[in-house]
Amino acid sequence: MVFEQKKEKPETVRKQIKMSSHQRAAPVEKKFFTPGMKILTAVMVTGLGFGLYRMIFGLASVTNLNNQYALGLWIGADVATGVALAAGGFTTGALVYIFNREHFHAILRPALLTALLGYTFVGIGLEFDLGKWYNIWHPAIPFMWQGNSVLFEVGMCVMVYLNVLYIEFMPVVCERFIGRVNLPGMLSCLNNPVDILLRFLDHILGKIMFIFIIAGVVLSCLHQSSLGTLMVIAPYKLHPLYWSLLSPAFFLSSAIGVGLPMVIFESMLACRAFGRKPEMRVLTPLARIIPFLIGVYIFLKIGDMIFRGTYVYLFESSVPAIMFWIEFGFLTVVPFFMFMSSDIRRSPRGLFIAATMYIIGIFLNRSTVFFIAFKPVYAEKAYIPAMGEFALTIGLIAAIIFVYRVFVTILPVLPAQEENS
Amino acid sequence: MPNNRRNFFKQLAGIGSLLLLGKKKKAHAAYSGRSPDQLGVLVDTTLCVGCRSCEKACNRINEDLPHKPSETFRDDSVFEQRRRMEWDAYTVVNRYKNQGDEGRSLYAKFQCMHCVYPACESACIVGAFTREPNGAVIYDAWKCIGCRYCMAACPFQVPAYEYGNALTPQVRKCTFCFEKRLSEGKIPACVEACPMQVMSFGKRNDLIRKAKKKIKESSDRYLPHIYGEREVGGTAWLYLSGVAFEDIDFPKLGYGPVPGYTEPIQHAIFKWFLPPLGLYTMLGGIMWFLNKKKKNRKQLENK
Ligand code: SF4
Ligand code: SF4
Ligand code: SF4
Numbered sequence: 001m002v003f004e005q006k007k008e009k010p011e012t013v014r015k016q017i018k019m020s021s022h023q024r025a026a027p028v029e030k031k032f033f034t035p036g037m038k039i040l041t042a043v044m045v046t047g048l049g050f051g052l053y054r055m056i057f058g059l060a061s062v063t064n065l066n067n068q069y070a071l072g073l074w075i076g077a078d079v080a081t082g083v084a085l086a087a088g089g090f091t092t093g094a095l096v097y098i099f100n101r102e103h104f105h106a107i108l109r110p111a112l113l114t115a116l117l118g119y120t121f122v123g124i125g126l127e128f129d130l131g132k133w134y135n136i137w138h139p140a141i142p143f144m145w146q147g148n149s150v151l152f153e154v155g156m157c158v159m160v161y162l163n164v165l166y167i168e169f170m171p172v173v174c175e176r177f178i179g180r181v182n183l184p185g186m187l188s189c190l191n192n193p194v195d196i197l198l199r200f201l202d203h204i205l206g207k208i209m210f211i212f213i214i215a216g217v218v219l220s221c222l223h224q225s226s227l228g229t230l231m232v233i234a235p236y237k238l239h240p241l242y243w244s245l246l247s248p249a250f251f252l253s254s255a256i257g258v259g260l261p262m263v264i265f266e267s268m269l270a271c272r273a274f275g276r277k278p279e280m281r282v283l284t285p286l287a288r289i290i291p292f293l294i295g296v297y298i299f300l301k302i303g304d305m306i307f308r309g310t311y312v313y314l315f316e317s318s319v320p321a322i323m324f325w326i327e328f329g330f331l332t333v334v335p336f337f338m339f340m341s342s343d344i345r346r347s348p349r350g351l352f353i354a355a356t357m358y359i360i361g362i363f364l365n366r367s368t369v370f371f372i373a374f375k376p377v378y379a380e381k382a383y384i385p386a387m388g389e390f391a392l393t394i395g396l397i398a399a400i401i402f403v404y405r406v407f408v409t410i411l412p413v414l415p416a417q418e419e420n421s
Numbered sequence: 422m423p424n425n426r427r428n429f430f431k432q433l434a435g436i437g438s439l440l441l442l443g444k445k446k447k448a449h450a451a452y453s454g455r456s457p458d459q460l461g462v463l464v465d466t467t468l469c470v471g472c473r474s475c476e477k478a479c480n481r482i483n484e485d486l487p488h489k490p491s492e493t494f495r496d497d498s499v500f501e502q503r504r505r506m507e508w509d510a511y512t513v514v515n516r517y518k519n520q521g522d523e524g525r526s527l528y529a530k531f532q533c534m535h536c537v538y539p540a541c542e543s544a545c546i547v548g549a550f551t552r553e554p555n556g557a558v559i560y561d562a563w564k565c566i567g568c569r570y571c572m573a574a575c576p577f578q579v580p581a582y583e584y585g586n587a588l589t590p591q592v593r594k595c596t597f598c599f600e601k602r603l604s605e606g607k608i609p610a611c612v613e614a615c616p617m618q619v620m621s622f623g624k625r626n627d628l629i630r631k632a633k634k635k636i637k638e639s640s641d642r643y644l645p646h647i648y649g650e651r652e653v654g655g656t657a658w659l660y661l662s663g664v665a666f667e668d669i670d671f672p673k674l675g676y677g678p679v680p681g682y683t684e685p686i687q688h689a690i691f692k693w694f695l696p697p698l699g700l701y702t703m704l705g706g707i708m709w710f711l712n713k714k715k716k717n718r719k720q721l722e723n724k
Contacts, residue, residue, distance in 0.1 A: 058587035067505060067581045070572035098704050100711040131567020131582065131590040138547045138566050146548040150683050151570045153691070155546055214704045218697050222690065233544055233574045233683045236674060248686060377578040377672045378505050 025109055026416035027176070028408045030274055037405065040398045047395010050388040051128050059131065062388035068376035069383035076370035077393050078125030080227055081363045082118055083158065084255040088266070089115020089165060090220040091259030095289075097213045106282050109172060109413045110270065111263045116165045117400050117407075119158065125396050150229045157223035164216045167205065174202035176411050225252035231369050239320035239373035241313050246304045247369075253297035254332075258362045260290050261335070261355035268352050270414060273405075278348045279415070287351055290339040294358065298336060301328065319382070320373035327368060331361025455537055459556040460603070461625035461657040462612055463632055464530060466669065467642055468619045471500065471514055471528035478614030479512045479532075482601050486511075486593075503670065506531060508581045511595040512611055517669050529669045530611070530619070532595035533558065533579045534649060535657035538678030544574035549592070556625065556657040557597035565592060576653050576679050577672065597657070625657060632661055654678030 054062040065072050092111040095101050127133045138144050139155045146152045181195045182188070228251025231238050244250070264283050271278045305311050313321055335358040344350035371383050385393075408414050477494040480486060486509045500516035507513075512532035519527045539558045542550040549564040550571060567590055572580045583590035598609040607613075608622040621628065629650055636643045648666050649656035652674045660671065667673055690696055 056587060058585050058590070059582075060584035061587075063584070065569075065582075065584060067507070067572065068578060070569035070582060094704070098708045098711075100708075100715060129568075131569065131586075132565060133567070135547075135564075135566040138564060144547040144564055146545060147691070148543045148680065148684050148687065149546050149548075149570075150687055151544065151546040151568065153687065210705075210708060214701055214708065217704055218701045221700060222697060226687075226690070229683055229686050230570070231573070232686065233540055233679055234576075235679065235682060236576055236672060237573075245682065245686070374573075376573075377576070378503070378670070380503075 024416045025106075025172075025412040025414060027410060027412055028274055028414055030409070032405070032409060036273070037402070040402055044395050044398035044402055047392045047398065050391045050395070054128055054388070054392070055133075059129075062386060062392070064383055064386040064389065066383070068379040069371060069374075071370055071374075072383060073367070073371070073385035073389045073393055074125060074129040076367040077363065078129070078396060079122050080366040080370055082122040082125065083224065083227060084251070084258055084362050084366060085262050085359065086115040086118030086122070087220065087224060087255040087259035088262040089118075089168075089259075090217050091256055091293075092263060093168070093213050094217045097210065098217065104282060104286060106279065106415050107263050107267060107286065110267060110408075111259075112165070112169055112172075113404065113407055113413050114262065114266055116169050117403055119162045119165055121396050121400050122158065123162065124399075125393075128392060150226050150233065154223045154226045154230070157219045157226070161216060161219040161223065164212050164219065167212050168209070168216060170201055170205055171209070172411050172413060174198045174205075178202060220255075221252060224255040225249065227251050228369075231374065234374065237374055237376055238369065239313070239318070239375065240308075240310045241305075241320050241324050242369050242373040244304050244308065244310075246300060249300050250297065250304075253293070253300055254362060254365065257290065257294040257297050258358060260286055260293070261339075261358045264351055265355040265359055268348065268355075270408070274414070276417060280346065280348060280351075283348075283351060284345050287339055287345040287354075291336055294332065294336045294339070298333060320368065323364065323368045323372055327361050327364035331357050331364060335361065456554060457624070457626060458554065459537065459625040459657065460597075461535075461556065461623065461628045461659055462609065463621045463623075463628040463659045463661065465619050465621075465635070466527065466529045466660060466662045468617045469514070469528040469530060470617055471497075471516055471526065472616060473514050474614045474616060475530055475611035475620075476510065476512055476514060478610040479595070480510070482598060482610035483511060483596070506533075506579060506581050506594065508583045508591070508593040511593065515670065517664075520664065520668075527664065527669060529660075529662075529671075531670075532611070532658070533597070534577050535595075535597055536576075536653060536678075537655040537657065538653065538680055540574040540576055540653070540679040541571040541580060543680035543684060544570045546570065553599060555603065557599040557603060559596055559599050560592060560594065562589075562591045567592075574679065576674055625655075625659070628659055632659060635661060651676045654681070 050062055059065055063072060063074070088111040092104060092108055096104050096108050127136065130136060139146075139152055140159065178195060178198050181191045181198070183190055183194070225248035228248040232243065232245060232247050235243050264287060267283065268278050270276075314324065315321070335354045338344045338350065338354035338357070341350075344354060473494045477489075477491065480489050480494075489509075503515055504510075504513045512530060514528055514530045517527040517529065519525050535556055535558045536552075537556070539550060539552050542548075542552050542558060544550075545565075546568055547564045547566060549561045550558060551561070552558050567582075569582055569592070571592060572578075572582060580592045580594045582592055597603060598607075598611075602609055612620040612622045621631065623631075629647060632647045632650075636645050636647075642663055643661050644663065644665065646662075646666065648660040648662065648671055649658055654677065660666070662669060
């Protein structure tokens with residue numbers, strides 16, 4: 001590793017007090033380049049290769065986008081799904097700090113890290129999609145503010161929230177490096193100032209963190225729902241099963257619903273990768289909350305369908321109708337009942353399957369709204385993402401996992417293990 | 422099914438008008454174009470012969486587009502497909518079968534409709550699209566970040582993108598000749614170039630009057646429908662036709678402005694920042710309350 005670790009731990013006592021009743025988090029001590037990681041790296045490099053190609057030769061060279069389908073996989077998956085799946089950060093934050101469920105403290109840091117990386121990669125993914133990516137800062141300039149634009153609100157909230165996430169994560173960095181700053185070579189003269197800075201940050205942040213935690217929740221509610229408002233502007237293009245004025249409420253409630261399944265999914269994958277036992281002690285009670293959250297989404301969705309009478313489309317033989325059955329009927333309602341069952345909640349396998357199903361359901365839901373149930377006025381054939389588009393999307397997911405791995409190796413994110421089993 | 426769909430749109434219009442209730446007066450003004458000075462063009466499709474002079478004139482006036490030789494505009498084979506505007510063609514003429522009279526084909530010219538309540542303007546994240554007081558909807562390439570949300574928003578699917586341009590791609594659409602002609606007091610290039618005088622340029626209100634007169638005087642020639650008078654809150658470009666507008670590729674649209682669906686939601690969420698602040702206070706309150714409760718409990722336990 002690049003980061004040298006000093007062996008002595010002068011601050012351990014202090015930290016133990018700080019983490020008090022909770023289980024301590026610690027860097028993972030495992031070999032970094034396992035065979036799995038090598039495959040992951042290959043996938044990541046391939047995807048980024050396509051991304052680079054798009055940057056040099058333009059959108060047309062890699063994507064199947066056209067004047068009819070202007071938004072495609074990169075918006076539906078990398079951005080819309082990415083934001084939804086990163087909801088774990090604010091939902092666990094709210095759970096632990098606002099609703100005071102200290103029991104779930106152990107999952108807080110991994111959830112926060114996932115959110116942080118998720119949003120960072122939403123930004124990176126968006127850069128590949130924007131025609132003039134170098135203008136991404138424009139929405140932040142007051143004379144270009146456009147308060148009528150839904151996208152403007154999404155952009156601003158995501159931008160601010162990303163910063164809030166970095167602040168929320170700062171204590172983890174402080175914890176790791178206070179008293180252990182050891183910069184290489186020339187920079188070593190900065191060791192002391194950096195250390196002082198970290199201590200200062202740690203001190204201040206410890207006192208005002210609640211401001212950011214609540215802000216994170218508010219910002220998340222705003223942009224998660226506004227993502228759903230985006231396509232409301234296209235009533236004549238979006239299939240009636242998906243066009244609804246309640247769409248922002250659907251997006252918000254389903255994102256809140258997917259936050260915890262995502263935490264479960266990710267925690268189990270991490271345990272598997274590091275050869276640990278899944279922490280059912282935390283995950284099972286966590287899963288108990290999920291049906292209430294997904295339930296709100298299902299209730300809203302069905303209620304809206306009855307109110308607007310759009311159930312008449314359920315049995316037409318069209319792609320949107322089929323998608324509805326798959327993403328809602330199969331991948332939302334079924335996991336809902338799975339999370340209801342206490343047997344499944346106690347079984348690592350059942351829990352993992354339920355969480356995975358709902359996560360895929362959310363991905364399909366967002367994709368359906370953005371390009372599958374979306375039929376532009378003069379579209380002659382449907383948009384099917386090109387190979388390069390899939391490659392970049394998958395590559396970015398691989399990159400998230402890669403960076404996650406780097407982070408948990410350096411920083412105390414995952415719960416400490418007494419011995420490596 | 423199509424019947425259902427129509428019902429759905431009716432419902433949709435209903436919900437939309439509910440939302441717009443507060444803005445009812447404004448929406449009404451839409452039909453006259455928001456201001457009496459709103460300009461427009463009336464296109465009488467029954468007169469069009471498909472000579473594509475307008476396409477050529479448009480290519481000549483917009484000098485930043487690649488210059489196309491005159492022969493391209495005489496090539497009739499383009500009519501074999503249904504064309505749409507491209508980044509390098511702000512207007513296209515299409516040919517349609519005439520059900521009533523097989524011998525005489527129908528033609529229709531398409532370009533940006535210059536909506537009175539433009540969806541592209543409402544959607545754009547940086548305000549790159551703006552509607553000028555005279556009704557022209559124009560684009561500022563410098564501001565644009567290339568997110569293409571405007572293209573998803575436009576109910577007429579007008580804006581085209583330079584997907585092949587890696588560094589400086591722009592959204593492209595008809596400018597209403599705003600800079601080159603209107604601001605100099607001249608009429609749009611395509612309008613002037615038309616040998617059949619298919620298009621008439623003028624104040625939108627006058628054009629609507631003129632269209633109504635035409636419909637009244639030759640009711641066998643025109644359907645009693647001015648496309649663009651009310652569609653999505655009104656458009657600057659208005660069309661007359663002898664056949665149903667769907668048959669010549671004009672989408673069937675409701676009368677409510679499209680931004681009328683998103684903007685009320687948007688503004689409700691941000692009304693004086695009250696909802697976000699309210700949520701913030703509420704969450705803060707819960708946090709404070711639960712923390713206090715816990716502390717009290719701890720104290721009790723300690724005693
Ligand atoms: S037709 Fe489309 S591009 Fe033209 S003004 Fe209306 S919304 Fe904008
Ligand atoms: S592509 Fe450009 S003009 Fe269109 S919405 Fe995005 S920033 Fe605005
Ligand atoms: S108004 Fe001008 S830009 Fe628009 S189609 Fe006519 S010539 Fe082209």
